[in-house]
Amino acid sequence: GAVVSQHPSRVICKSGTSVKIECRSLDFQATTMFWxxxxxxxxxxxxxxxxxxxKATYEQGVEKDKFLINHASLTLSTLTVTSAHPExxxxxxxSALGTVTGELFFGEGSRLTVL
Amino acid sequence: AQSVTQPDIxxxxxxxxxxxxxxxYSYGATPYLFWYVxxxxxxxxxxxxxxxxxTLVQGIKGFEAEFKRSQSSFNLRKPSVHWxxxxxxxxxxxxxxxxxxxxxxxxxxxLTVWP
Numbered sequence: 001g002a003v004v005s006q007h008p009s010r011v012i013c014k015s016g017t018s019v020k021i022e023c024r025s026l027d028f029q030a031t032t033m034f035w036x037x038x039x040x041x042x043x044x045x046x047x048x049x050x051x052x053x054x055k056a057t058y059e060q061g062v063e064k065d066k067f068l069i070n071h072a073s074l075t076l077s078t079l080t081v082t083s084a085h086p087e088x089x090x091x092x093x094x095s096a097l098g099t100v101t102g103e104l105f106f107g108e109g110s111r112l113t114v115l
Numbered sequence: 116a117q118s119v120t121q122p123d124i125x126x127x128x129x130x131x132x133x134x135x136x137x138x139x140y141s142y143g144a145t146p147y148l149f150w151y152v153x154x155x156x157x158x159x160x161x162x163x164x165x166x167x168x169x170t171l172v173q174g175i176k177g178f179e180a181e182f183k184r185s186q187s188s189f190n191l192r193k194p195s196v197h198w199x200x201x202x203x204x205x206x207x208x209x210x211x212x213x214x215x216x217x218x219x220x221x222x223x224x225x226l227t228v229w230p
Contacts, residue, residue, distance in 0.1 A: 004158070006158075032214060032216060034216055034217060034218075036220075041223075042222060042223070043205065043220045043221055043222040043223055044159075044205065044218075044220045045220075046217065046218065046219060046220075049214055049217055093158055093159070095159075095216060095218075097214075097215060097216040102215060104161070104215070104216045104218075106151075106158040106159040106160075107158050108156075108157055108158040109156070109157070109158050111156075
């Protein structure tokens with residue numbers, strides 16, 4: 001079964017609204033989680049590194065105010081796409097790094113469609 | 116900056132035939148190297164990884180990859196492909212000295228398997 005769960009798996013929203021995507025590590029603690037964005041037929045682009053209890057580290061070119069990341073506990077990181085626009089439509093994938101094992105697991109992704 | 120090149124966007128093979136997916140990377144030092152597989156609408160599953168040691172790495176599902184430092188390559192191979200291997204394959208690198216799990220991906224190779 002999945003060890004990293006993302007919710008929702010699919011979301012459709014209107015332009016201008018905000019959408020929150022959750023990434024949960026199941027049965028293990030993850031001090032560090034990562035958020036990726038995947039465009040159709042393209043690769044995964046690392047957006048940010050999320051550290052529990054501290055601010056996320058964003059990759060160059062990723063808008064911090066557009067993509068808000070919160071990592072409030074050792075098992076949960078959230079990505080909020082603020083004031084979403086159609087160009088934000090994408091497949092968002094998170095991964096979680098096990099604190100004890102050092103193993104990395106990926107979530108099943110969340111498909112965001114902004115109308 | 117790290118970069119990962121997967122020169123083949125799409126490969127088609129017959130079931131039972133051998134397979135090689137190419138991956139080249141650009142990085143100042145030997146990075147951590149990974150191969151992931153992604154089925155449609157799904158997250159990523161780790162096939163294998165190279166950190167150090169033996170340059171021929173065995174993975175799950177009968178896959179193997181060979182790290183060749185002189186060629187900056189980490190090609191994925193399978194001696195006999197099964198229809199269930201049809202999926203998208205991603206090569207990824209992680210920088211030594213950086214946060215483990217912070218990965219940079221190639222654009223992917225779509226594998227089609229003919230019966």
